[in-house]
Amino acid sequence: MVSNKGLSLFIILLFIENSLQLCVSNSAITSCSQLTLIRNQPLSIANYKRYLEISGGTLEWIPARTFSKVSLITVLQLSRNKIKTLEEDSFSGLQDLTKLNLYDNKLEFVGKFFKECSKLEQLDLGMNKVATITNDAFHGLNSLVELNLGFNSLALVPEAVNSLPTLKELSLNNNNIQILPAKVFSNLKNLETLALNDNRIAQIYENAFGGLRNLKKLALNSNYVTDIDVDDTLQDLSALSLLNLNINSFSCRNLEKIVSKLNRKNVNVPMGTSKSRNSFHGISCTLN
Template sequence: MSTYQVTMWKLVIACLAWIVTVVISQSTTTQCDAYSNLSGTYYNCSSRGYRSVPMNIPYKAEIVILKNNFIKQVRSNSFVTLTNLHSLDLSNNRINTIQISAFLGLNNLQMLNLSGNNLVFLMPELFRPVRSLETLILSHNRIENIQAELLKDLVQLTTLDLSNNRIKVIHDNTFYDLVHLQELYLQSNSISTLTDKTLNGLLDLELLYLTRNKLVSISSEFKELTRLKFLDLGNNFITTIDKDAFGNFGRLTELGLENNNLSSVPKAVGKSASLQLTLRELYLGNNPIREISGSSFGRFTYLEDLQLDHMKLSELSLDAFKGMPKLRHLWLNSNKLKTIQKESIIPLRHLLKLYLDENYWNCDCSLFGLLQYLDQHPELATEKVIPCHTPLVRVGEPITKVLELSCDLESENFFSRSSSETPKEMTKKDALLVAIPTTFVMTIMLLAVLCLTTLSAKKWLQSSVKNKQLSGQPQLRRYNHQRHQRPQREHSKNYGIEVQAYATLEPPEPSPLPTRKTLQPYAYAYIDKRGSMQATVNLH
């Protein structure tokens, strides 16, 4: 046999093996469901255990569903006979390879779903046979790069979903030919930068998702998106936004900037003249913003929802929301607010819900006005019980307990409704101001009592010792005078006889000498002018 014949035989055997494999796989699978309705003729082969695209799909099928199978590869000409097909669902398989002519013959295809597969790379000419495609879903794959040539021929595309991939960079003019694209989903990727030309050509774009990426700053990337209505930039790392970044938005109704690193309300938002006329929903939650002042926002005529939760707000000015007459929902929960003046909320006449839980509420009279207003408008409150954070006597109690107190709102002093209660609620600071001086005075008094007690005991002890010693020794002539100071005890020895004397600081006055008849043994002692002790002992 010649080499040519051997090669032919090998090809024949390979073809037979492939046919056998297909037949076996078809025989081990369950029959697909075929039915028709107003949407068209369906051929549903989802969750049937297919490992390849089935070959027995009716040529009249208009909607083919092959999701939730084990298909790994889509070969060329797999759908070449399905000329009526306008929707193809290949989601949630294991597809990692799509041959270049896989979609050949699908001239009327409008929707292609390839989400939930293992795609990493797509050949540039892959979608050339499906120029009529309107919806392309490539989400939840492993795509890292999108080439501009890949989407060049999809001029009728209105929806493109590239979310939940591994895209890091989008090249300039990638979407330039998608002049009819209205929805672009790029969330949950690793995009860190956008240039002025990244989104070129998207003149009809209305919805753009860029949430959960790695964007740090926004400048003029959206200058051509004049028809954009929805923009989600949440869950990024944005710290700065150029003041003119949103200047060309004339139709934007919803803007998401939550979960970023913004330290204040961007001027591109608060001072944007175009946004003030169109914006209806604004999400700024979970940013490290500490204060909302009257200058933070302009006059947002049609704003209905404002999210300011999970921030570091500690203060709201009285005119913080003065330019939002149609606000319906206001999220202020999970901040560091201690009080809110009712004047901040009263202008919001169309308010439906006010979220105030998880704050550091100080339950004193500064909060009374707001709670009184909410008590008059119970529809604004949520079902959650909001506890007090201070003062100590009210920690954990519902903030509505403040309504049980009578407050002088002008002086911000509140009084108990009961005459037996104290006139003024004592705060922790007031308690300390009272307790510290009181404790100091009581301590001084206690020390004084201890000193007096000690001195009295010592004097009594000295008196007892003196009386005991004098009772067994010769009498000493003592010269005590009222003006003399307390005597000091001295000891002297003369002629072997111990003499005890109580000497004063001044020399004693001389006493008359005793006569011989009355002369008795006695000791005479005094202190001379030099301060030394002199003693004389006379023996009878």
């Protein structure tokens, strides 16, 4: 006869064991929580949906070939975990994957982890601690249209982004980028939106935006920019319709000249909110 104490302990242990790999599905999504991934034991889910969400904040790594038995998924949500480590074959077998969300984890390094995800259209690596991205990290992603690298620790624009000719939206906001070298985006012929706000950009080299002939929206607000060569910039950005310059280090004389010239070229510069006497177009500036 099992005592009440023994029965209670058995029930608790059973609950803990089952909670380690709890996956449930509705008509469109399979959601797993409190998941423990083990090397050489691929995730196996009966009747899984093509949208897979792994939540709960417990994942710290993705072993190689973890998803090889759920290879038909098209969306993989891994946001808001504690993932520090990916392996070269972490996403092996996911040839149909179109969206991968790794937002709000603890990644510091990005290598060639996505090489088999040739159909990937959206990749979110925002809100991590990424400081290094290898030059070949995005090779083979010939369908990618959206890439989020915002809220990381990048000191330079990664060379890897220039290997993504299909990209339409690139977010590099809230990093530690200080300079924009010449032709750093030269292969991004289809890019339409570029977010560089909230960095430390103080120097923009001539022809920095060379090749961005389809860019429509550019955010440079919240940086340390002192001057922009409008003629050089617009020669490269012939489709530009919006340029955000709020909160930078412009002199009032330079700012007025820049905004006036942009307006004459039909480029909208959003009004700032400064009420300081040292401002133009609502954007703070210095009298020097």
